[in-house]
Structure formats: structure tokens, C-alpha cells
Amino acid sequence: MKKRQFLNATALAVLTLTAVSAFAQDSAFKIGLVLPMTGQQASTGRQIEAAARLYMAQNGDTVAGRKIELIVKDDTTIPDVTKRLSQELIVNDKVNVLAGFGITPSAFATAPLATQSKTPMVVMAAATSSITQASPYIVRTSFTLAQAAVAMGDWAPKNGIKKVVTLVSDYGPGIDAEKYFKERLVFNGGQVIDSLRVPLRGPDFAPFLQKVRDLKPDALFVFVPSGAGAAVMKQFLERGMDKAGIKLIGTGDITDDDQINDMGDGALGVVTSHHYSAAHPSAVNKKFVQAFEKANPGMRPNFMAVGGYDGMRVIYEALKATKGKGDGPALLAAMKGQIFESPRGPMFIDAQTRDVVQNIYLRKVEKVNGQLFNVEFDVIKDVKDPGKTK
Ligand code: PHB
Secondary structure, three states, X not given: OOHHHHHHHHHHHHHHHHHHHHHHHHOOEEEEEEEOOOOOOHHHHHHHXXXXXHXXXXXXXXXXXXXXXXXXXXXXXXXXXXXXXXXXXXXXXXXXXXXXXXXXXXXXXXXXXXXXXOOXXXXXXXXXXXXXHOOOOEEEOOOOHHHHHHHHHHHHHHHOOOEEEEEEEOOHHHHHHHHHHHHHHHHOOOEEEEEEEEOOOOOOOHHHHHHHHHHOOOEEEEEOOOOOHHHHHHHHHHOOOOOOOOEEEEEHHHHOOOOHHHOOHHHOOOEEEEOOOOOOOOHHHHHHHHHHHHHOOOOXXXXXXXXXXXXXXXXXXXXXXXXXXXXXXXXXXXXXXXXXXXXXXXXXXXXXXXXXXXXXXXXXEEEEOOEEEEEEEEEEEEEOOOOOOX
8 A cells, every 4th residue: 555545544544433433422312211101100200201301401401512312211011011112222212321110020121131232221210129130230219118118117116116017019119118127127026917918000908908907006017109109098097097096107108299298187197218208308309399399380209200310310420421422331330339419318329239328217297388298307327228138
């Protein structure tokens, strides 16, 4: 090759490379948000989408030179659909990140796809401990039921609750809640006199609650997924269980901010343990709640919303740290170890487990300015997921 030809070839190669990398930088950074927008968990999808859009409105839609494109897909609360939509997002849309995942079976169905395609998968809702072990590409910004339930297993026996019946939805998070609550309650000298499980789909609580009434425990501990709490509360009160001296306790999923204000005064005094309350008294949270309510009139953000909001933050910061490069392994590395103040309080993505370390609060339903809220009265700081086996 003559010198001039060689130079031309080199110049061409440099030009092409520059063009390719300029294209990569200029092209959209795609986030595939797969959520239950319809079906049993529709309120979760509505909350997370609203929070993700709020985060983008507040932080701009261009990050490190890349335009952020949010592609929202409705999995109709059916795990096979979550998997198919995620596959399409990876193969056809070439998304840089998958996010959302309203229920545990949807997260498990998608995990192998994240691994095969090396696509970071930000779990913003699903809360069974073992989810993060299903793929090294999963990062979680929600919580785990083990994290929340252990706090209640410590609080209850110190507050006169010794004999308990547990009632949980019969799938991953319910089984975790039952197990970790019981272990801690028994360790503290309490007793679980019966453990009841209700189906996830369309449960009828009536026969279970009748059984609890007959057993006369000090308290009934409940886990049902976000959106199902109001039905439990209604039937609990209609059957006069509170008047029969049975207290209702559980993880904060049952006194969901999405529903609590419509549950009526019968809910007053119910104590739950959880990682987020819309009444969390911090400046960051006040600002979040105000902005969320302004952008979504008639809605109050719940713990699902905060999982979505913080998930977007984790993605944005990873994109900044990697200077706009969209490649999966680099993004994943930049998600691990992030530490920041969330509307829920301090939050940390454990680099080893890729799971969230956060405060768990004890809260009581109270009236604040005429509205029902979960008012925090105690805190267990920096709780790691107790459900991790490694
Ligand atoms: C889950 O399916 O993992 C799940 C859903 C809703 C909740 C908690 C956990 O409130």
C-alpha cells in the first residue's frame, strides 16, 4: 500500500469509528419499563409509571449526552407476558436497561433473559428475598418482606402480643413474610398458633377470618400484596375482629398509602413495619410527595412509587458514571454500591448482593390534617435483607 493510500485508509477508519461512537452517544438510551398497568396489580403499575415520569420531569430527559427514552409495556399482571415483552424489548427495541416488575413471578420469569443478554434489570416492586439471586444482572430498589417482617417480630412481643395467627398470600413474598416474622416472634418468646395462606388470585378472605376469630389470638399478622389490603381491612372490621380483642398487624403492604385514606377510621391504630410512608418527615420526602401529588391529582405516592423513583435515580447515576456508554456490564457495575438519600430515608445498593439496605420503620395509622397516614414512631436503621443465604 502506498503511503497516501495508507493514510487515506487510516483516516477513513478513524472517521468511521468516530461516527459510530458519535452515533452511540447521540442515539437514545432506552429503558424498558415492564409493569402491571391492568389486572390485579394495576395500582402498582400506575404508581411506578407516575414516579418514573416525575423523576424524568425533575431531572431532565438527557443524561451524559444521551436522550432517555422510556418504553412502558403492560404485562397485565401475567408473568408469561412479562417475559415475552421483556424479550421483545431486548431483541427488537435493544433496550439498555429493563425495569419495573410488579410481582415476584414476573421478576423470576425475566431473570434468565437479563443474564443471557447482559441487560441490567432494575426490580422496582417485587420483594421476595431470592429474586436477586436469580440473575447477576438484577439490582433491587424496592424492599424485601424478610426485611420488613423481622421488625414486626421484634415489636409485637414487646407490646403485649404473644399469640399470633399469620395470614399471607400463598406465593414468594407471603411465604417469606410468614417465615421471617415467625422466626423472630418465637425467638422473642411469642407463638404462632396457626399459619394460613390465601390464593394470590381473587382471594376470599371470609372463611380464613372466621377461623382466626375462633382461634382468638392476640393479633392477626397479615401480608397481602399492594392493592389487596383494603379488602382485608374491610372484612376484618365487618366481622368485628377488633371488638373481639384481636389486633391487626403486618407489613406496610396492608396499610398502603394508595388506599389507606379510604379505609375509614376503623384502620386507626393499626401498627405495621415498612420502609416507606408518605408521611416520612424529611425535607426530601415532603418535596417528593408534593411534586408527585401536583403531577398526579388525586393520587398519593406509595411504597411502589418510591421504588420506581429511586430505580430511575440508580439508572441515571449509572449512565452518568459511565459517561453515556450504554453497555450492560459497565452500567451494572455503576449501579452497585450507590448510596443516597431517598424519600424513604438513607438507601444503599449493597455491591455484593445488589439488594437494597435501608431503614425499616414501625408506624401507626393516625389522622393527620383529617387524612389517614402511617405515622412513623420507631426505626431500625440500615437493615440488610435477612433472607440472603450468601
Ligand atoms: C411481590 O410479588 O413480590 C410483591 C407484590 C406486592 C407487594 C409486595 C411484594 O406489596
